[in-house]
Amino acid sequence: MRTITALGRSGLEIFWFVLGCLRLFLDFLYWLVIGPLKGFRVRMHETARQAVRMGVNSIPIVFLVNFFVGVTLAVTVADILKIFGAVEYTASVMGVGFWRELSPLLTAIIMSGFAGASLAAEIGTMKVGEELMALEASALNPIRFLCVPRLLAVIVMVPIVTLLGNIFGIYGGYLVYYAMLDLSWAQFYDKMLDAMKVKDVWVGGMKSAIFGGIVGLVGLAQGLQVSGGAEGVGRATTNAVVYSIILIIVADCIITVALYIV
């Protein structure tokens, strides 16, 4: 009984939190679209700085993870396909798997740690240090000033980094392919394209943009609701990672089912 109560409570907590994120997203849209019409410009310079901080700096780790998952997946799949004498179809699995699913998901999960946690810690520390109140007192809206550049940067950068993740992962798969079958890149590439649809590419891109939005919104919302000093910042950072991974996986499932089955 106690477990059920606890489960219900954390479910409710996530529900309210998601509502809070949606409100933040509406604020974001306001300051992105309507704000500039009223003379409150979007801070593009800051957006670029944040894009470097969260996007460009994450490339090495995205490379490592996608590359090794690519190698592992290729070996695993090739092993099974060998039974059916269809090892060359490894290329198809790599293409479809990475574009549609693996790279968006893996990259988003990396970003929830790399960007989401650091957003929550950064904004949370600013809240605790009265910096947010100082911004408000000098007639600067913290959402416009801090959240819009960060969220914009993460929504733009996650798809770009995901695209690179595709390349790294598929290249990892190709190395296995080459070692086992001694086939050229051109042959691998043809097989891969045979199995892929244009839809796989745009679905992957769309997903990664949505995941980027989730990572950014969850990190920022957690940071904004910090209370209670350093301990609160620590809690927000943990929650940012946990909540964004949960929400990313749920969103992934919903999108995939909606677009490929329904």
Next chain:
Amino acid sequence: MGAKGTSGVDRDSQFKKGDVIVRCRDVRMSYDGRPILKGVNLEVRKGETLVIMGGSGHGKSTMLRLMIGAEKPDSGTVELFGQEITKLSEQELYPIKKRFGVLFQSGALYNSMTVGENIALPLREHTDLDEKIISIIIKLKLELVGLRDFEHLVPSQLSGGMKKRVGLARAIALDPEIIFYDEPGAGLDPVMLAVIDELIMGLGEKLGVASIVVTHEMQSAFRIADRMVLMHGGLVLAEGTPEQIRTTTDPVVQQFIQGKAEGPIPLRLSSRDFAEDLLGG
């Protein structure tokens, strides 16, 4: 300094020395059902320094947050420059916010920016000034707080007292008409405290800035105040010049300004009887 929007239009002409520029009437507020303010009335005139004293949890910081528009009261009115601010939307408040500065308890410097950028931020965001002029203003403001050489440091390289001084330089960047100080003395050594006091008094005398100082550093309070109020239990208990406050016979006021442990202000905040509580009653 041509602030953008409506704020720059009639700012100097409207108020003369002695005019009331902050007026709070019957302000009430509670948190989670617990009343913090129970009908506070306050007035501040142009060019005067008002010190708000009071024990922790007696509503003085809440009063400050209400006056800077960070919170809204449950009832009552708060007027700044003759304009009721409690009903205004965030964006309607902006022109008013550009006319006051706030020095927060910790300084609240933006840690990702250098000292110079901290001071430049309100100038860059709210004025059309040229970068050359902004850099001159930064130097002027830093010279005023004695930290001209520190423009390129980041806040983590500064001591607590220096952070406060930079915070003050940032608060006066737009040449405000009112400056709010939240416990400017907290965590400072006596010399630094005296330096900050000198700055507060200097700004009032030289620039005609009104200062509202929330503090419980008694020595500094009596040094800088033109007028003082003592808040107790969510109400203004006493109000007057430093001399009037010093000579008042009210036992609560006397206990507070002399910092005595024994007196009418209770140490124990528990409502239940101690013996009853021990016996699990």
